[in-house]
Amino acid sequence: MDKMKHAHPYIPNEAPGIREEMLKAVGLKSVYDVYAEIPERLRYTERLKVPEAFTSEYELRRHVEKILSKNKTCAEYLNFLGGGCWQHYVPAVVDEVVNRSEFLTAYCGANYSDVGKYQARFEFNSLMAELLDVDAVANPIYDWGDVAGRSIRMASRITGKNEVLLPATVCPQRLAEIRQLCQPEEMAGAIAIRFIDFDPATGRMNLKDLKEKISGNTAAVYFENPSYLGFIEDQGEEITRIAHAAGAQSIAGVDPISLGILIPPGSFGADIICGDLQPLGVHMNAGGGQSGFIGFKDEEVYIAECPLEIYSIMDTVKEGQYAFAEVRAERTSYGLRDKGKDWVGTASGLWTIAAAVYLSLMGPEGMREVGETIIRNARYARDLLSSLPGVKPVFTGAHFKEFLLDFSETGKTVARINAALLERRIFGGKDVSTEFPQFGQGALFCVTEIHQREDIHRLFEALKEVL
């Protein structure tokens, strides 16, 4: 090891003399006496081809800030992109709490050293349970698509069946993750995916088609409310009834920020509920704020088949104290490896704390009000934009924060329109003309509580110029 004039700020034992002292204590001349375990042929002897270190924290900061300044933000630009990652307001207190060093740096500390983390996690589960109207919520995993796929796998194990029915309007990105988890057809354990048609006027599931396609092979019916394309699926109860009549599970995907005003799927007996936490107090982080949650009935079969960690409040030897421990830990991949339920791993724990703080601040009234502001702003925007010549809403029924507009009759592509909007510092609606060509030049606009009337009018005026 080469001597340096000073220790690296992140390596205390690089201080002069320390390594020598430790080597002496352990009876080695060099740490390379340990690396002698690696045969010569496997050693890497060149200097790593990475840039030389910055000589100060300041230089690093300047360098990274300069690169990041090439990103344009939704603070500088007016943003109407959604589709799985959404711009909502993040309360200051949420940032204050998730940036606490103790939470930011904690990992798997056992029952007694990270009690606060476990309590926050239990509170997240409890708050989500109220929102979803179920009694059990697991520790989240990567994102909505992943947790939808795992919900389907749970349903397949519970029912012993290997086919799932999805609405044809499902989010393509989520569908790709679901396909991955359902395995290719030639695998013995593959779960076949079949699609249910939708009502062209409203986007809602075609129940006649559902009844025709559901069978004794169906493990689950999965549906979304609000859907990827923004419309409200108000047939959840009926879909669930049809699923149950066929011996299948009902799986609902939801946007949690809608649940102050939209019906929680637990209320109509959905068996498994999943979605993404990101709207509840997590910054968009360029897609780094996703977190897939899952809730279900507090019945042994769901706990047994859930692949994720689940925690219970526990009694201690002192009456009235709250402690926490993992429920039936042995069923996970940590306990049983390949015989466990799918797998579990480090995923998105910090965002459970963000969501817990968010829901605690909002309370029932806040969740209702944010839902009301969003749905009314979004309707206002849909009506206003639809008044532009050649612009038509694809679905004319109820929708929550997103809506799909078809620009075909304007003679312009969404790509061209969005490029012109970008020049006006606006991120237009998401171009879904490739994902759903049947809807023509479709753009999916997202309007939330962060949009003010003048923002919507700025978009309107810009589109007037562009079209």
Place this chain on the structure above:
Amino acid sequence: MKGIKLRNYHAAKYDEPIIMEMSVPGRRGILVPPVDAAIHGVVPSAEELVPPAARRVHSPALPEIDQYHALMHFLRLSQMTLGMETGIDIGEGTCTMKYSPKVNDQLARLPQMTEVHPSQPEETLQGILQIIWELESYLKAVSGMDAFSFQTGGGAHATYVNACVTRRYHQDRGDLARRTEVITTQFTHPCNAATPATAGFKVIILPQKNGYPDIEALKSIVSEKTAALHMTNPEDTGIFNPKVDEFTKIVHDAGGLCFYDQANANGLLGIARAREAGFDACHFNLHKTFSSPHGCEGPAAGAYGCTEALLPYLPAPLVVRRGDSFHLDYDRPKSVGKVRSYLGNLEVILKAYSWIRTMGPEGLKTAAEVSVLNNQYLEHLLMQIDGVSRPFAEGHRRFEQIRFSMEKLKEDTGFGSHEIQNRMVDFGIQSYWLSHHPFVVPEPFTPEPCESYSKEDIEYWATAIEQACREARETPEVIETAPHRQAVNQIKDFSQAEDPDRWAITWRAFQKKRNGRR
């Protein structure tokens, strides 16, 4: 240990209520932007906009709390959490609990990261795309691989990507029907067995012999059914398998792929690489080896790297450079598709990038060397403690971590690694981790004193183990009833978490089961 004084520590203990218990009707933590008056006049009410069958009837029973007390509650919970930065976190081995530089956290909190939508046009994402592209080039150097994907949300997720890539690779060659088996080893992380199983493979776990995966067993197991080998090195025991390239050759000769789980890479940076050992693919935990904080178990990232031959199968999109600009390449017909939405946890990727830029080639290698030396020093101290042993591979040095055993202590006193674990947290250090299951090493514990820890930290940690082991012999009641200086006392009966009538996963379930009320 001479001269080390254990702290007279006590955890913050607030007897904090569950947040639902703090609710007072009418209180509010934050106000929401109301609908603009001009919109109010022209748009129907929210109730009218929601079809009757989709309306929420009962308000969610969320608590009603003012902002100050909501903040106070969560700050208290944070104080009742040791985390990594207030309690020496040497104990969570295989997790590489290294210091996560604050400057990197601050950079990731810039609006140029947080207020960015992943579907923005490429020209407005040039900064983060450049970071991804450059980080890929650094990890290529560290591993010898030819390409990286950062889409996964964690380390286990990257092993899942490998299972998917393996599946696609054999499918592409028309060989998937035959290639049904994935082999892994006993001391490799359990996700390497679990993720191929989720992807549809039969999994075979190689037995170990004196702490090394059994090469003769491998020879007898590989066949035309072998799809892939998943292994780590050094394994979770800290033992380096010097025949690793023979393992990869045996599997390659049978037509299988070889994946290197590099969760234990911290002692190898700049010392040895996946490429020279013959692997087709590998992954790094950016939240471990590359310093991004663990965040109460995420957000995380498992950077997945592979050779040119597997590049066509990587999850889409990949970041490519054309001249001075960066682009997202979705046109990848052989790709496995998606495993996660968008581009992954980019804040984690940014922090790993910044860390590497702070370390440079020298710093990375020094981090590896010091982590290995720290581990020798900790071993030296722990092996002097009566009751502690280090099974397997006598005469061979461990790298950056060691799986120790308290089997002898258990035999002598009846207390093993679980009981000592409960006591360790009374000394103001983070709880240690035992081992993955099944416990091949009896009464295990697996410390990893990576380069962030000082000589004094290591001595303190070993002293705490020594003190707890002494108490097991001299004052057994102290161990039996530990912890004594934490936010809560000992859990009364762990069978509560196994019993559907007594477990309560949420507050509402607790109310029903405990108080019969709702």
